[in-house]
Amino acid sequence: MRRYILLLLIGFAVSLTSCRNDFDFESSTGGLRFSKDTVYLDTVFTNIGSSTYTLKVYNKSDKNISIPKVQLAKGAASKYRMMVDGMPGKVFDNVELLAKDSMFIFIEVTADVADANPTDFLYTDQILFGEGPNTQKVELVTLIQDAYFIFPQRTQNPDETYTYESLNLGLDDEGNPITIRGQYLDEADPINGNELHFNNTKPYVIYGYAAVPSTKTLVIDPGARVHFHAESGLIVANNASIHVNGAPSATAALENEVIFESDRLEPDFAEVPGQWGTLWLTQGSTDNQIKNLTIKNATVGILVSGNDGTGTPTLDLENTQIYNCSNVGILARTGNIEGRNVVINNCGEASFAGSFGGSYEFVHCTFANYWAVPNQTGIVLDDYDGTALYALTKANFKNCIIHTSSNLGISLQKEGSVFNYNFDHCLIKFADFSNQFTNNPLYAFSNASLFDTCIIATNSTVNKPDFKDATKNQLIIGEDSAAKGMADASYSTFNDILNNPRTGATDIGAYNWITFD
Template sequence: MKNYFYIFILLFTVFYSCRNDFDFESSTGNLAFSKDTVYLDTVFTNIGSSTYTLKVYNKSNKNISIPKIQLGNGNNSKYRLMVDGVPGKVFEGVEMLAKDSMYIFIEVTADVIDTDPTDFLYTDTILFGEGSQTQEVELVTLIQDAYFIYPQRTQNPDESFTYETINLGIDNDGNPIEIRGTVLDETDPINGNELHMTNLKPYVIYGYAVVPSNKTLIVDAGARVHFHAESGLIVANNASLQVNGTLSNTDDLENEVIFEGDRLEPNFSEIPGQWGTIWLTKGSVNNTITNLTLKNATVGFLVTGNDETNIPTLTMNNVQIYNSSNVGILARTGNITGSNIVINNSGQSSLACTFGGNYDFTHCTFANYWPTPNQTAIVIDDYDGNPIYALTQANFNNCLIYSSTNYSISLKKEGSDSNFNYQFNNCLIKFNDFSNQFSSHPEYQFTGSKYTNCLIATNSNTNKPDFKNPNDNQLYIGENSAAKGSADFNFSSGTNDILGYPRINPTDIGAYNFTIFD
């Protein structure tokens, strides 16, 4: 029994000495921080921000207890904190070990009316400690007002919600195909005329917004349209979309129309697949797109069917499409005319002219530097070869077609030659058939009549486009580009490049005139 008593005394002594190691003294205001000010990037009014972090350091040799960590505006603050895994706005007795650190996570959801009316900034502080030893870190967020377009919802008896939906037809089993969305209204009680999008403040769309039959959505120069996840725009039968951007004078693209996601933080500025698509359905007419930049969609434009006339369903000029997780422009039996189109970084193909159709592109740059080994710049097919999917024409004049993979074009013909009509005139095309697997393929005989005066990049050292930085969507061509002076001026006379500079003879292949890089 005596031995057990000595063991107990020994354990008590060890335990007590360990407890001394975890004594905490009150903080004396000597904390260090990873930032003096935390800038939570621009968010829309009443839309939650991303989560930002602040690291707090106890650089002393003592364990400390911070008497209080709190937001300057206390429980009235629009900011939210998480300290040591606990959410809140006021925390007391927060302990830190010697030479240790901890993360504080910060979010905000604020209304534009909460901001300073002179600069639309919403600010607060995080206070550490009390009295004269209080330290603080500033919090700053720019809140941007917007028009919000979203499907209405109705609360059910079980407190769930039923949302407004759009009917897209029926599936093979006769069941309705519905997606969450709303029809744009000329007399919306909050937004006014939703079929005329101005540049007064941005538009944020939740779900799919529909341009109804016999109506036209007009988008003014300088307008900004933001799409939430799984959102987009649908142009219905006999409806039209007119995007009326103009050339800008600065890098801010102040006159350009921009379609992109609704996450405004810099970390999201180039992330693909943040929203759905712009869908021009079969029967939509007279769609015109001028000076538009479209970014970070799943499919940039989905063009299904045409109106069976000689008038293009879609006319595009000065259009840039970047970071589409699937396809930049996906046309199915489309009827498209385009000039000065630039597409890059698409998960599958930058341009897909599928199920036949009618296409005419001049001075376009179709590139694809998506970081996988299987993507391409252009795909053309006639589906199963049925005459209803005939490729009436696919003309590419003075176009630059290039990818980070070996094959920038893919031509898939299933029907007769007479129903598969394509023509490349004075184009620069990358096609590196390193294993000669296509050497006898009839569609890739680049000296044939379907390829007039084309430059073929058969390896990485020949006929290089000399892009400035294609991985960052900078597809200007330099003075050493093979595209320089290699275009047919008959397709160029009287036109400007995508930046508004006149084309002079000899002119350059692609959407850009060559430039001398810094």
């Protein structure tokens, strides 16, 4: 009896299977639907691969279909690459798609600027679905941008690995050399020409660290664009200099601004921190001058390791913006810096850190920090172990905004006897809810020798700077700002960061106030 029932069940299952037509496929007649009719692969540099983009293909019908061909219109010659059902290629036959189902197609491109349309530098192709009159198509478009490429040379080893050109950064505690992948910039490079003069004719893309040799100066013209690959940056060596000669721009295109950012040009990476290394001014670098420069998405925006041993600033900053650093906007160790109209925001630890002492003076600057994770701050000052070598000889902040999404906009860490700082006509966020700093003389806001005519924001609603949108690095202030008209006009001897004149009762921070739309 049991055997008879088992045979009946098997027979019933077989009969059901023989009646199914789920896996019968009909040839597609052109009824596919797509997530987009054009896939824009954004901008890529010549001969550098793009990110991977997706196209979703839908079968909305009640029938299983077989698409006779899915192919790139330019065939094997196309610079685009596809992956369909997990298989790479440029032509696919008989691609099956179940009823009411969908599939993903993944698309990439690597093309030379010579492959693009010479009038607009667009490189295009199509994905064709089907054959004959039932063919459907999706357009592919990307902008190819030519560039100067700066990268360390490599030598192949017998074991087929590579040894890369490197820079010597000194010795570690055990006397071993410290090296980093990179190369010195060359005044007569056979491909790029004079690499110590960055022009604005096309972007520069840097792999590894590009170093300015001793006694040389890297000059960067207005409107230049410099892009850094992951773990890359610029190093200014001992006795070397960098002069960034950006200028005010008349349009939103920032045609005269110099911009340092990542080589990832896709919109999804436009505000991602930590995509590249830093602009590193090493011990002994000298006469570094930066005007109208924007630094975005670095690990440390500017790293200043020491000073040149003279009384003049090792680094002079004017109209400089630094955003989205995963660590610190400006990290100075025993540095000597002067800055006017400096704006820093969204840094993982601090916007400005004057560490290991040094000498600093900032006028009409905005040190904001609206990093999404708490415990970041605006300004950090310390003198390390308090010895004379690390004395904080000067840290003056005049007409500056120091405001953060965390409670404490400033952090002062004193160990020695020489720890000189002064905040003059500044707006400072300092919300000491636990009263742990009430009796700390470093934060005696009533002491005019330390905090002269300062406005203290004791919580998020009192004495607000009224930034337009700090989370988006829009730090211009509005007419409700506590900073409006509260600056010491005797320091307001230069235009604001947008090149607007400061007149009458001037405003604290890098921007004049405006009426928001």
